[in-house]
Amino acid sequence: MPQLDTARFLQDLQELRQIGRFRTGVHRPTYSPQDMESRRWLVAKLEEVGLEASIDGIGNVFGRHKGPGPHLLAGSHIETQNEAGWLDGALGVIGALAMARAGLPVDVCAFADEEGHFEGGFLGSKSIIGELSEDEIDRSRNRSDGTPLRDALRAAGLEGLPRMQIDPSRYKGFFEMHIEQGTQLEQANLRIGVVSGIVAIWQWRLVIDGQQDHAGGTTMAERRDAGLAAVRLLAAIDAEFPRVCGPRSTWTTGRITLEPGAPSIIPGRADVLFQFRDVSMEKLEQMEATLRALVQEANRRERCSIQLIAVSKATPAICDPGMMRALSAAAESLDPGCSQVMPSGAGHDAQYIAKTMPAAMVFVPSIGGISHHWAEDTKEADLALGAQVLVEAADRFLKGAN
Amino acid sequence: MPQLDTARFLQDLQELRQIGRFRTGVHRPTYSPQDMESRRWLVAKLEEVGLEASIDGIGNVFGRHKGPGPHLLAGSHIETQNEAGWLDGALGVIGALAMARAGLPVDVCAFADEEGHFEGGFLGSKSIIGELSEDEIDRSRNRSDGTPLRDALRAAGLEGLPRMQIDPSRYKGFFEMHIEQGTQLEQANLRIGVVSGIVAIWQWRLVIDGQQDHAGGTTMAERRDAGLAAVRLLAAIDAEFPRVCGPRSTWTTGRITLEPGAPSIIPGRADVLFQFRDVSMEKLEQMEATLRALVQEANRRERCSIQLIAVSKATPAICDPGMMRALSAAAESLDPGCSQVMPSGAGHDAQYIAKTMPAAMVFVPSIGGISHHWAEDTKEADLALGAQVLVEAADRFLKGAN
Structure with a gap:
């Protein structure tokens, strides 16, 4: 059975935290030098765990599993809001990397601009499911300074690269780990949220x-x-x-x-x-x-x-019942009574990927519910438990043991 | 009995309208070249009617009657809001000029910055009653572009000029004519408002x-x-x-x-x-x-x-009952049933002058109530009637015939 390397998982999170560090958080707006540095850092990490890694024309970082399926897709985003937290997005990307490191047949993706620094937002997850047209790219501008998206892509060295699309038939489902960005878990003294749907x-x-x-x-x-x-x-x-x-x-x-x-x-x-x-x-x-x-x-x-x-x-995204059962069962086996089923009030890349395949999300608590702020944090034990749940649930789901 | 020269009164208004003309209105922000041109134009006009004219260190244009008293003070302001109307302020100044031209013993004043382009506002009427300190002038800045008031005074050529103060014992009262800036008169089909107080x-x-x-x-x-x-x-x-x-x-x-x-x-x-x-x-x-x-x-x-x-x-200003009676009687004699007593919802120079002497205001209708916009206007017959009422009321009030 695949096992999480907890120490490596936490170490990868801390390494990524150093790129664009701001106080205890990070500042990695989409396509900024810091953001591009984090994408290149991720390419190296994906290669290190044996995936075939690339960056596409919208900035998606993709690590393709070389072995036979059935495969899973996992990931989240790597850029951040301005002067924001170190876990929002990064946790799901490093969680997916940990799944690969644990030997699971997983493709890892860091989707570009989930945070919507550019008009439209969710550029990466929209692009990868075929819902981002060249026209939309032509029109989109940075919401803060008005820079055209095309200019930003050129400056980031992404101009002319092909934009990849996923083949849903390759995957049994998509997993995304994320911080809660609220206080529901903390107030209920719980450690794991199994997401029922994304509003x-x-x-x-x-x-x-x-x-x-x-x-x-x-x-x-x-x-x-x-x-x-x-x-x-x-x-x-x-x-x-x-x-x-x-x-x-x-x-x-x-x-x-x-x-x-x-x-x-x-x-x-x-x-x-x-x-x-x-x-x-x-x-x-x-x-x-x-x-x-x-x-x-x-x-x-x-x-x-x-x-x-x-x-x-938008259309609400309903999480896959089989994947939710796998997550709940994994949480129950690791720390009985630690989880609840709950909706996600925030938007996530999973809502776009869910249009093409079964998808599910797992939440870990946010201390004080703080998010989109550099003070954002989660207890290390909760981060580790979240990743363990993710790895075990993926294994259970692949084996159909739920 | 003093008689208004209606043709000259309307001609003076139209002449002033050409200075800083913007569409059918004017643009004369305080201490702008256009504003200063209008102040110099007024100095010449005041001298033409035999007054001793000067500009003081805050930009007040003052025309002093050379003959014996009892005297009246009359006036309003000459600068305008940006791209605003041709009558707001100008009407009261030209009305006061017309009183002097009619032979009334009147000092005429155009108070600076009633419109409040600079922090504090009402600089001229506050200064002339001794309620504007050098400290306040040091601190005040242009509300749009932050230019210090001192710099604006220097650029306008006013730096170093003495600031005049009025001796209230010289005056029996202060008259100010103004447009209504509302639709009360128009809706009641009336032509003259006798102001009971300024809010x-x-x-x-x-x-x-x-x-x-x-x-x-x-x-x-x-x-x-x-x-x-x-x-x-x-x-x-x-x-x-x-x-x-x-x-x-x-x-x-x-x-x-x-x-x-x-x-x-x-x-x-x-x-x-x-x-x-x-x-x-x-x-x-x-x-x-x-x-x-x-x-x-x-x-x-x-x-x-x-x-x-x-x-x-602020403290509300209550208009002088004797002056109000003179205005009502004059209106009644010139166009029976044409007037009503009403409060002023807007602030005016008269509210500061009223702290030192009896004061009163007369309103003429604003077409459609439009004000602080270049489309501001009043029928010519109403402008003429307002000035006639002003002249006759001043005469009645000076003679104590009310």
């Missing part, structure tokens, strides 16, 4: 048009205050969504922009970024119906016009 | 601290969403303020900043600019008490902490 994010823009006016000269009755209409609508969402949502639905207003944004001017326009998430398509559709009804009601009540714009509507 | 603006900042978190990993129950706490508080203000406000109170949220302002991050901080206005000190205090109670209630209910910061609390 879909439905993103919206609410654009409210009123009339910009002088805040002194215009009476309350005369006003068409776009900011006030936004506040009333968001308060209505706050009141109504709890009635229709599922037990783990979330909804978030990330930004409210009032124009012109001056203390003595009644806002003539409000622009709101709103999103909700769930693993259930039915709940997502109920939330959309509620949102649309509230906007319609507001358009009847307010003296402003409210436009609801759908920015993106 | 005080009480400005606030609401700073709400929560916990920045991942919008997917953090359940609704765990969140400390600063943006949501802001929305709930603003919705509570929207519900409660109508119960405590006066008939012409206004309250406005001009800006809501959520940090970091990204679609998938729960805002850790919200910063809100809020203000209310009224002419009644009692109503202002009731609104403050309500605001404080709502903040206290929110601090008990929310999982965020809300700080209420008072940015500025």
Whole structure:
């Protein structure tokens, strides 16, 4: 039976942590020199464990198992958010490397730009399943500084390289290990989360048009205050969504922009970024119906016009029951009672790979739930247990022993 | 009896409109070349009507009547908001010039920076009543580009000039004509507003601290969403303020900043600019008490902490009853039934001058209520009537015939 080399696993994690180190975390934005250094470092590691390693035209690092199947695919991403944590992404990549090191028939992949430094995001996992067109690459720009993706690829030395696609028939399934990025496990005093599904994010823009006016000269009755209409609508969402949502639905207003944004001017326009998430398509559709009804009601009540714009509507990814059983059984055998089944509230590469093959994820706890921040951390014993669960579950799943 | 030279009054307005012309409006930000050109133009005009004219060290243009008293003071401001209207401020200055031309014993003043291009605002009217210190001038910067006020004064050629102060005992009162900047007169089909008082603006900042978190990993129950706490508080203000406000109170949220302002991050901080206005000190205090109670209630209910910061609390200016009667009587004699008494929702130089002497304002309608925009306009007949009312009311007030 394949055995995890725990010491090597932890050592690989610490080595990778030194590339782009920032305080106790790392800074490896997609295609930055630090990010490319980490990709080259990974190529060498993959070769060291006997895989056939390459980097493709979108930056995906791939290590192909040379032996016979049935094969597994495993991995995650290696770039990070700015000045962010050392485990987000890296854990799944090094976990997959550990699976290969343990002798499992696994192809390892570090998908490019899961973190979405470039418009679109998930460039690597989309590209590898054939869902990223050349047109999309032409159009995408860095969200911070506007650099065209093509220019970034050229600067990173990736221009002209072929983009690889996976053949799903080669694989029995895809495993991704990740930190939880929440406090559910910690609060329940558990160490392993077996992910039941990855929520879909439905993103919206609410654009409210009123009339910009002088805040002194215009009476309350005369006003068409776009900011006030936004506040009333968001308060209505706050009141109504709890009635229709599922037990783990979330909804978030990330930004409210009032124009012109001056203390003595009644806002003539409000622009709101709103999103909700769930693993259930039915709940997502109920939330959309509620949102649309509230906007319609507001358009009847307010003296402003409210436009609801759908920015993106993803499909939730449901994890494979057989792989989930293998993960739960492995966790139970290694540390009885240490795990629970739970949804992932964040997006992951697995949601794209799940479109082509069975997929599953395993979570380890995040200390204090901190994520996307350099203070992000997980206890070493939990990291080790996560990797052990991953290796044992992969073995069980390949053997059909679940 | 002094008579308005209507043709000259309208011609002067049109002449001034050519300086810094922008479409049908003007662009004369404080101390810009266009603004300084308009001040020099005014000096010449004041001398032409026999006044002793000068520009002082803050940019106030002053024309002193050479004959015996009792005197009146009249005027407004000559700079404009960016790409703004041709009448806001200019009307009161040219109206005062027309009073002098009609033979009234009037000192004419164009106060600098009523529009507040520099921090503090109302620099000229504050300076002339002795309420602008050298320290404040040292600290003040241009709100758009950060230029220190001292540098702007130097560039405008005003450095080193003495700042004049008025001797209130010289004056029986101060008159200011202005456009309404609202639609009260237009909607009531009236032509003259006799201002009862100038609202005080009480400005606030609401700073709400929560916990920045991942919008997917953090359940609704765990969140400390600063943006949501802001929305709930603003919705509570929207519900409660109508119960405590006066008939012409206004309250406005001009800006809501959520940090970091990204679609998938729960805002850790919200910063809100809020203000209310009224002419009644009692109503202002009731609104403050309500605001404080709502903040206290929110601090008990929310999982965020809300700080209420008072940015500025002005004192409302009450117009002089004798001067108001003179304005109403003049309006009634020139066009029976054409006027109403009304508060000014916007701030004006008169609110500072009113601290030292009796003061009054007369409003003419703004077409469509448009202001702080180049499309701002008023019918020529209303402009003429406003100036006629001003001249006749000044005469009546000086003679004590009201």
